[in-house]
Amino acid sequence: MKKKDGVATDTAAPASVEKETPTCSPPKGTKRAGHTDVVREIQQVESAEKVYGEAVSVARGIFSNIIEQTPPDITLCMNVVHKMIALHTANNEELVAMCEYSTPENYIYGHTANVTVMALLVGSGFNCSQDDLEKLGLCCLLHDLGMSKVLDVAAKKSHLSPSELVEIKHHPGYVEEILGNTTMGAELKNFVVRIISQVHERKHGGGYPAGLSGDDIHIFARIIAVSDVYEALTHNRAWRERCLPHEALKKMIEITDTDFDTDIVKYLIERLSLYPVGSYVKLNTDEIGRVVASNQGLPTRPKVKVLLSSDLKRAEQEKVIDLSRNTMTYIVDPVDETKLNLPDKKMALELKARRWWVKNT
Numbered sequence: 520m521k522k523k524d525g526v527a528t529d530t531a532a533p534a535s536v537e538k539e540t541p542t543c544s545p546p547k548g549t550k551r552a553g554h555t556d557v558v559r560e561i562q563q564v565e566s567a568e569k570v571y572g573e574a575v576s577v578a579r580g581i582f583s584n585i586i587e588q589t590p591p592d593i594t595l596c597m598n599v600v601h602k603m604i605a606l607h608t609a610n611n612e613e614l615v616a617m618c619e620y621s622t623p624e625n626y627i628y629g630h631t632a633n634v635t636v637m638a639l640l641v642g643s644g645f646n647c648s649q650d651d652l653e654k655l656g657l658c659c660l661l662h663d664l665g666m667s668k669v670l671d672v673a674a675k676k677s678h679l680s681p682s683e684l685v686e687i688k689h690h691p692g693y694v695e696e697i698l699g700n701t702t703m704g705a706e707l708k709n710f711v712v713r714i715i716s717q718v719h720e721r722k723h724g725g726g727y728p729a730g731l732s733g734d735d736i737h738i739f740a741r742i743i744a745v746s747d748v749y750e751a752l753t754h755n756r757a758w759r760e761r762c763l764p765h766e767a768l769k770k771m772i773e774i775t776d777t778d779f780d781t782d783i784v785k786y787l788i789e790r791l792s793l794y795p796v797g798s799y800v801k802l803n804t805d806e807i808g809r810v811v812a813s814n815q816g817l818p819t820r821p822k823v824k825v826l827l828s829s830d831l832k833r834a835e836q837e838k839v840i841d842l843s844r845n846t847m848t849y850i851v852d853p854v855d856e857t858k859l860n861l862p863d864k865k866m867a868l869e870l871k872a873r874r875w876w877v878k879n880t
């Protein structure tokens with residue numbers, strides 16, 4: 520499988536910012552959403568919410584089944600994987616935005632759904648066939664099955680001791696036994712077990728359990744590894760706070776030479792941009808907004824919906840600024856929306872709720 524395109528550089532960043540002349544019409548690249556846009560956005564959000572909610576629910580079911588000693592329901596897994604692939608194929612970026620949802624307690628359900636969304640996003644850019652994508656999605660949903668045996672250790676609020684770390688590293692090895700009675704055919708089961716066993720292998724052989732390197736690690740495992748680490752870094756855990764997306768990507772770039780497939784990391788950045796859909800940013804106008812769509816090849820110039828005015832009050836009129844067209848406006852900083860001290864408490868609650876509330880679960 521080959522990647523479709525490389526990462527383009529951002530050529531639209533303004534060299535200098537000139538003073539804007541007053542105008543009666545919205546500046547170039549800024550628009551108030553028309554009825555058709557609003558309806559389309561609502562439809563995209565609703566379908567993404569529904570599918571994402573279903574994915575978290577399936578993930579929860581997988582882990583409950585294990586506790587009850589019944590195998591995961593592969594039909595349910597495949598149904599939700601089909602829906603995720605369909606949304607990615609329709610370029611519904613709201614599905615990626617849903618991956619903001621996370622609860623540090625029981626993080627494994629959201630993590631499983633999020634990794635699946637990310638990996639299918641990457642897989643869809645690597646000329647994977649529908650059949651490949653379905654297998655990739657299934658491997659993602661099942662990739663942390665083995666953690667069910669060590670969840671108490673994984674949920675500890677303190678740093679793990681060396682022996683606890685060893686215990687955690689055994690988790691990929693439990694998958695074969697857990698999948699023992701599933702309805703999957705032997706060939707598919709062996710394939711899934713092989714991929715999951717390689718998710719923690721690293722490019723230069725520094726991973727576990729077998730110390731595989733380079734192309735000996737299956738591309739699905741390489742895609743899941745990158746998605747797994749990105750997801751973990753960008754979400755809170757009981758023992759640490761999350762990084763903002765650009766910080767997480769920076770950390771990953773630092774270790775890409777030794778740990779990850781460079782093309783996969785580049786493609787993830789290209790698809791997510793440095794400011795992924797769903798993240799919050801401060802503009803040079805001091806307004807704060809939520810990224811609502813990326814612009815391919817322009818990782819610092821997505822479309823931003825302005826939500827807060829410069830005095831942190833709810834924006835009087837929601838407007839969407841396409842930063843690829845409005846070159847006078849640009850992002851000055853990513854923002855952790857959960858740490859804003861907003862005077863409007865309802866607004867503050869709305870922003871925080873996006874991180875823990877999941878529809879239909």
Ligand SMILES: [Fe+2]
Nearest residue numbers: 634662663747
């Ligand atoms: Fe994971």
